Amino acid sequence: GAVVSQHPSWVICKSGTSVKIECRSLDFQATTMFWYRQFPKQSLMLMATSNEGSKATYEQGVEKDKFLINHASLTLSTLTVTSAHPEDSSFYICSASKVVKETQYFGPGTRLLVL
């Protein structure tokens, strides 16, 4: 149990377009989902925390208008990178936890390349 999927796994887009990444908990209900960004050879950087039915909490330095997060149900959260630029190219990983203080289970990640 505790499987998290992400879609797409790879996306290449032109500069200025928007990209939506989905994160789904397949066999459990996730009260909280986290979105991370990871640059090559670096650790995970938390971007935002989203709770079902409420607004996401963004980390300092993360533009909420650029990285739109929607947690519409207990099994789905989406991250939309608006007006993407080459510097947004990165590896985006989501995680989900069942209840407060529960272990985070990670998706396989989405690699975004903005040309």
Next chain:
Amino acid sequence: SQELEQSPQSLIVQEGKNLTINCTSSKTLYGLYWYKQKYGEGLIFLMMLQKGGEEKSHEKITAKLDEKKQQSSLHITASQPSHAGIYLCGAENAGNNRKLIWGLGTSLAVNP
């Protein structure tokens, strides 16, 4: 703010050898997680430690949290090529019980 330091940064071992990876915190750890990441993939949960002196094992991997709850070690016995990857430790932030702070990771290569 709390920081996690992992050592070594990278490690190359011969198949069959034992190895240890350390994760040291500047503050008391309230929950310490070990994950494994293969290059360009998501993270696989390995173990979670909470109590001082706690030790958990899964197959050939053993993780310990010291009594002072400021250092954890991950030990792999008789390493195999399948153990290769990046090992990340994450810790619950004492000020917020939902977010994890992360070490920079230890890259492990196992030569057959």
